[in-house]
Amino acid sequence: MKIKRLAHIGVAVGSVDEAAKVYTSMLPLELTSTEPVGELVTGFIPVGETNIELVQSTTDDGVIAKYVAKKGEGVHHLAFEVDDIVAAIAELKAKGVPLTSDEPRPGAHGAKVVFLHPKATHGVLIELCQYPQDH
Numbered sequence: 001m002k003i004k005r006l007a008h009i010g011v012a013v014g015s016v017d018e019a020a021k022v023y024t025s026m027l028p029l030e031l032t033s034t035e036p037v038g039e040l041v042t043g044f045i046p047v048g049e050t051n052i053e054l055v056q057s058t059t060d061d062g063v064i065a066k067y068v069a070k071k072g073e074g075v076h077h078l079a080f081e082v083d084d085i086v087a088a089i090a091e092l093k094a095k096g097v098p099l100t101s102d103e104p105r106p107g108a109h110g111a112k113v114v115f116l117h118p119k120a121t122h123g124v125l126i127e128l129c130q131y132p133q134d135h
């Protein structure tokens, strides 16, 4: 697989709109997109070549709700953009790396995503994402 860049740093929050103020009022950054993805709402704040991805749950269950309830708000995952996520999954499975799914799942901005389980990554949830050609 080829890692193209650090696509975003995922931050679990209770409210994208509230948390965004840290970056848009305290800091001179902009919330350029807010997008629903399943039971989540994501908010993207570009910083140079990468982004802050604020992630909020719209339900009381699910991954982000569980994380915030258990650990509070904060940095949640690192996302690396790859050129071919299907090949990346096959490569990681061949290495015995535990993934959260065997197939790519839908992500924000039309991405296909998969996650490496933090138990195998020294505690860092790592997302791999592949964007459409025109992204």
Ligand SMILES: CC[C@H](C(=O)O)C(=O)SCCNC(=O)CCNC(=O)[C@H](O)C(C)(C)COP(=O)(O)OP(=O)(O)OC[C@H]1O[C@@H](n2cnc3c(N)ncnc32)[C@H](O)[C@@H]1OP(=O)(O)O
Binding pocket: 010, 037, 040, 042, 053, 055, 063, 064, 066, 067, 070, 076, 077, 079, 100, 106, 107, 108, 109, 111, 113, 115, 117, 118, 119, 123, 124, 125, 127
């Ligand atoms: C996809 C849309 C968007 C995008 O970029 O396009 C996103 O990024 S959405 C981000 C939210 N979605 C996900 O995170 C999907 C992948 N995550 C999962 O499948 C789960 O969160 C999983 C499997 C990592 C943990 O789920 P589980 O039900 O096992 O939760 P536990 O609380 O029991 O956790 C088990 C174990 O893992 C540790 N943990 C959980 N989350 C994280 C994390 N973000 N970073 C580091 N470690 C994490 C948790 O502390 C537990 O460890 P333990 O030592 O047992 O306490």
Ligand SMILES: [Co+2]
Binding pocket: 008, 010, 053, 077, 079, 127
């Ligand atoms: Co993400």
